[in-house]
Amino acid sequence: MIIQNSNFNIMQIAESGQCFRMNRVQDSDERMKYGVVAYGEYLEITQLSDDQLELSCSEEEYHRLWEDYFDLTYDYGKLVKNLIEGEDLFLSEAAEFGKGIRILKQEPYEAAISFIISQNKNIPAIKSCIEAICTRYGERKVCEKCGGKEYFTFPAPKVLAEAIKEDLRALKTGYRDTYIISISKAIAEGSLNLDELKHISFEEAVRTLKKIRGVGDKVANCIALYGLHHISGFPVDVWILRVLDEIYQNQFELEKYAGYAGIVQQYMFYYMRHKKGVA
DNA sequence: AGCCAGGTGACCG
């Protein structure tokens, strides 16, 4: 099916470092086409033009799943316009440059494991590690609508709860192996429920998340932002540190963006990496 | 060949 949206650029979303299972797939044309696995399903997205995309799903599946996943009921256009017209030159440029980015609503558990793995790894390494985990522990499925494309779902907590440390190590998790098993066990046995954290305040959610082994302030903010859709989340990684330091001399006023700081952060991250020639 | 990567926990004063 085809959708219209002038703030939806699939290449920008895929390169924005918020999800790790969205990859470019070859198209007969030179068009940007990406595939993503989420919620046990596989979807291909083709950018037909600046404001038009083709999704490889039925309308039923779109309304049941992907419309929410891509946060398509939120008006990013209004926010982008305000930032572009605002006083802050860097943010104005960043919003203009990344105006097709949206904050995805990923599965909380997948976001948690993904960002626990992300620490001290670069994005390509994170992606290959997660893909290896899905191939080893996920469920194999085939997408008939996509020419019989084979894919692996993200494993359930109870599966990784019973994983062997050495097996995880073989998939390049490094010292994070025990973190992965620990959080998975907590969820599998019911002492931790990530979904519940969607319905409490952002601050309280972060406080709870930071009690998990391997989850510090940065990862907690990532889980809150990308897995719980607490868009007040403002993850500070090495790139955002550079922005805060080099652009704002550590005088950035986060309070100005209260309530949607996570979206601002995403434009900053994407733009700074571009300026430094990484992406 | 080293330094860096969407950091965290432990330990220190």
Next chain:
DNA sequence: CGGTCACATGGC
């Protein structure tokens, strides 16, 4: 609280 250090391992 703020500073330092080890951690496991691929990317570039």
